[in-house]
Amino acid sequence: MKNWNRKLMAAAAAACALLMGSQARAQDYPSHSLTLVVPFAAAGISDNQSRLLARKLADILGQPVVVENRPGASGMIGAEAVAHAKPDGYTLLYGTHGTQAANLALFDNVRIDPPKDLRAVHSLFRQSTVLVANAATPYHSLGDLVQAAKQRPGAVNYASAGSGTQTHLAAAKLQSAAGISMTHVPYKGAGPALSDVLAGNVEIMFSYPESVSQHIQAGKLRALAVAGSNRLDAMPTVPTMAEAGYPDAALEGWSGVFVPAGTPDAVVAKLASAIGQITQAPDVVAAMAAISSFPMGLSDQQFQRFVEEEVPRWKAVVRQSGARLE
Incomplete structure (x- = not known):
């Protein structure tokens, strides 16, 4: 019984140390540059929005935010890279209705489950055609x-x-x-x-x-x-x-920022707060309105639920279209 108690106390101490270490890391976050992965080619709406976001985010967080274009497979190459990255808040994804929802129906073999493997941080903009x-x-x-x-x-x-x-x-x-x-x-x-x-x-x-x-x-x-x-x-x-x-x-596309599942809550909260400020800033709202993009205003869990609800909706649209990609 004594051995069992000692093991229990040791496990509790380890868990406490892990929690305190995680909290300390979150308080220090970010301590170096971040990478914002854009799963599409340079130029175009996604890239332009991402670069504007990166500049504003760097100003708020006090660390450089590097935009990395990783196109291919309708955005899934970049999305997979972020899903497999270390969940520490230093690798972010510019995700869309495509990478997070529609691609699950478009491709036969999707190697990740975006709603589970990528955690929603904050919405960006909705855009219609x-x-x-x-x-x-x-x-x-x-x-x-x-x-x-x-x-x-x-x-x-x-x-x-x-x-x-x-x-x-x-x-x-x-x-x-x-x-x-x-x-x-x-x-x-x-x-x-x-x-x-x-x-x-x-x-x-x-x-x-x-x-x-x-x-x-x-x-x-x-x-x-x-x-x-x-x-x-x-x-x-x-x-x-x-x-x-x-x-x-009616059919509107949307975009948002995601991190690998398992990223600490405090880190997500800090990112969400910063991105929320950016998407509501008057100059950003005006710049996006000029290209008919509008802020969605969904943060963390709200945005996560939105994404999960969008998956079956976009799957239905893809089935209606008959589209399939290799």
């Missing part, structure tokens, strides 16, 4: 497009930045909500897809507002509907999907 049509088409409203697609199933074609991207899945959501069938023309990137829509080789596509605004103003494209929950300041006259009669067609 806008449905545009070449100005030479007869589509002046979403109703025109839906009517044409119903009359000629499969005859209307739409471009996307690639199978499984938000620009593809938004179209899949519309087809399901409106009961129509259109032909998908996937491209390797949003740029080539938009170029062919502008050239009239493809009729429509869902694209990001900052990419199409100038072409809408120039009269080369028509904006038919916004795939988000709100109208956009840059396009105040363009209705949302709900306003156009198809509330179930």
